[in-house]
Every structure is written in C-alpha cells, then in structure tokens.
Amino acid sequence: MTKNNNNLNNQSITPLKATQLQGEDKRQYIRTLFDNIATKYDFIRTIVFLGQTSSWYRQALRDLELQPGMKVLDVGCGTGESTRFLTNSYPDIEVEGLDLSPGMLEVARQLDSVSGYFEGDVCNIERPDATYDLVITAFTFRNFPDKQTSLAEMIRVLRPGGRLLILDHFQPQKILWKQTYTFWMSQVVPQIVKPFIEDSTPYRYLAQSIINQLSMPEFTNLINGFGATVTQANFYGGGASGRLIAVRN
Numbered sequence: 001m002t003k004n005n006n007n008l009n010n011q012s013i014t015p016l017k018a019t020q021l022q023g024e025d026k027r028q029y030i031r032t033l034f035d036n037i038a039t040k041y042d043f044i045r046t047i048v049f050l051g052q053t054s055s056w057y058r059q060a061l062r063d064l065e066l067q068p069g070m071k072v073l074d075v076g077c078g079t080g081e082s083t084r085f086l087t088n089s090y091p092d093i094e095v096e097g098l099d100l101s102p103g104m105l106e107v108a109r110q111l112d113s114v115s116g117y118f119e120g121d122v123c124n125i126e127r128p129d130a131t132y133d134l135v136i137t138a139f140t141f142r143n144f145p146d147k148q149t150s151l152a153e154m155i156r157v158l159r160p161g162g163r164l165l166i167l168d169h170f171q172p173q174k175i176l177w178k179q180t181y182t183f184w185m186s187q188v189v190p191q192i193v194k195p196f197i198e199d200s201t202p203y204r205y206l207a208q209s210i211i212n213q214l215s216m217p218e219f220t221n222l223i224n225g226f227g228a229t230v231t232q233a234n235f236y237g238g239g240a241s242g243r244l245i246a247v248r249n
C-alpha cells in the first residue's frame with residue numbers, strides 16, 4: 001500500500017473512532033500515522049508540549065538505580081528519546097527499543113548506534129520469557145491495539161521482581177487546568193501544527209486519545225490483574241503526564 005493510500009485511509013476515520021479501533025485495524029492505523037510523521041515527530045512534539053516531554057523523561061527515568069548488566073526494553077520507543085536517555089544515563093546496561101513503525105525506527109537508528117532497535121508489536125514481543133529487568137513504555141500505551149495483551153506481553157518478558165514503567169499523558173484533575181489543557185490540545189494544537197504537516201489528523205487523534213485515557217486508579221487496577229503490583233504512581237506537569245511503576249510478582 002502506498003503512503004498516499006494510507007493517508008487517505010487514516011483521514012477517513014475520525015479521531016474518536018481511531019481511539020476505539022482494536023487489533024489489526026488499530027495496528028495499521030497507528031503504523032501509518034507514525035510512519036507519516038516520523039521525520040517531524042520530535043520537532044512538532046517540542047511545540048505541542050512546549051518542550052516539557054524531555055523534563056518528564058528526566059523525572060520519570062532518573063531514579064531507577066539500574067545496575068551494570070541489567071537488560072532494559074523500551075516498548076514503542078519511537079524516535080528513541082527515552083531509549084537514548086537510558087543508554088546515556090546508566091553505564092553498562094543493555095537497552096533495546098521495539099517499535100511498530102519502520103519510519104520512527106529509522107530516525108532512532110540515525111540518532112543512536114548504541115541501543116539495539118528492532119521492529120515488532122507489543123502484542124507479540126519476540127523475546128523469551130523473563131528476559132528483561134525493566135520494561136518501559138513512554139507516551140505509547142494509548143496507541144496499543146489491545147490493552148490486556150500488551151500488558152500480559154510486557155510482564156511476560158520481565159524476570160520475576162523486574163519492573164514495568166508506564167509513562168503517559170493523562171487528563172489533569174484540577175478543573176481549570178483540565179479545561180485549559182483540553183482546549184490547547186483539541187483546539188489550538190491542530191492549528192499550530194498546520195504549517196509543518198499536510199494533515200493534522202495525528203494531532204487530533206493525540207488530543208482524543210488523551211481525553212479517552214484511563215485514569216491512574218483504572219490503570220492501577222488493570223496492571224494489578226496481570227501478575228504485577230503497582231508500587232509507585234507519580235504525576236508531572238500538574239497531572240498532564242504520569243508514571244506508574246509495577247513489579248512483576
């Protein structure tokens with residue numbers, strides 16, 4: 001399928017409908033979306049989140065106390081900012097990044113020749129059970145084709161006692177901030193990205209996926225049902241972003 005045909009297919013689905021897609025339909029929608037924006041992803045994200053995502057990575061990833069020899073998987077690594085952060089921050093650990101989008105991986109590989117990047121799907125991680133000490137997924141969970149299978153797979157590849165870290169966008173709880181943030185994401189962002197991309201669908205999808213995001217207690221209940229126990233939950237940016245850490249039982 002050509003890039004243009006994929007574009008048309010994604011444009012024919014409303015952002016709300018896209019957040020509700022499951023399985024292969026969601027996988028195809030998401031792969032097309034990220035392949036199409038890969039080369040501009042980092043630049044546009046800096047504008048959309050006013051440069052805050054780098055600070056959220058630092059807050060979420062700097063206190064992990066990873067020891068030499070530990071193995072880490074970054075699921076939905078995209079262009080690799082979190083993968084590079086881990087590789088550069090913790091000496092002598094082994095970091096791999098997995099992503100569905102060849103376009104995003106191409107950018108990641110251009111920026112980083114140390115971490116190991118591979119193409120794949122969170123619902124079928126091609127690694128043996130109990131391979132990793134830490135699995136992270138940053139700003140990605142909302143895009144997965146199946147929440148339950150994704151969690152089961154990320155926990156399967158963790159060794160017992162290993163940690164799963166989910167960093168993602170949330171809806172702020174404080175009413176004024178929630179209204180401002182929702183207005184920014186759903187009304188302002190689709191306009192300000194227009195000079196940089198032909199089609200603002202990915203950013204209307206982004207806003208809708210944040211509106212549809214699980215709450216922190218819903219996330220905690222879901223993870224606790226999958227052979228792991230949530231031990232930490234933190235918010236950043238007044239609740240616009242948050243981190244959960246769970247330990248595999």
Ligand SMILES: C[S@@+](CC[C@H](N)C(=O)[O-])C[C@H]1O[C@@H](n2cnc3c(N)ncnc32)[C@H](O)[C@@H]1O
Pocket residue numbers: 027030031034075076077078079080081082098099100101104120121122123137138139140143144145
């Ligand atoms: C919003 S980007 C986040 C990228 C990166 N983690 C970051 O923090 O910049 C979401 C990424 O998740 C990837 N992704 C979505 N669904 C996936 C799946 N089923 N399996 C693997 N990666 C997936 C997308 O291709 C995309 O690169």
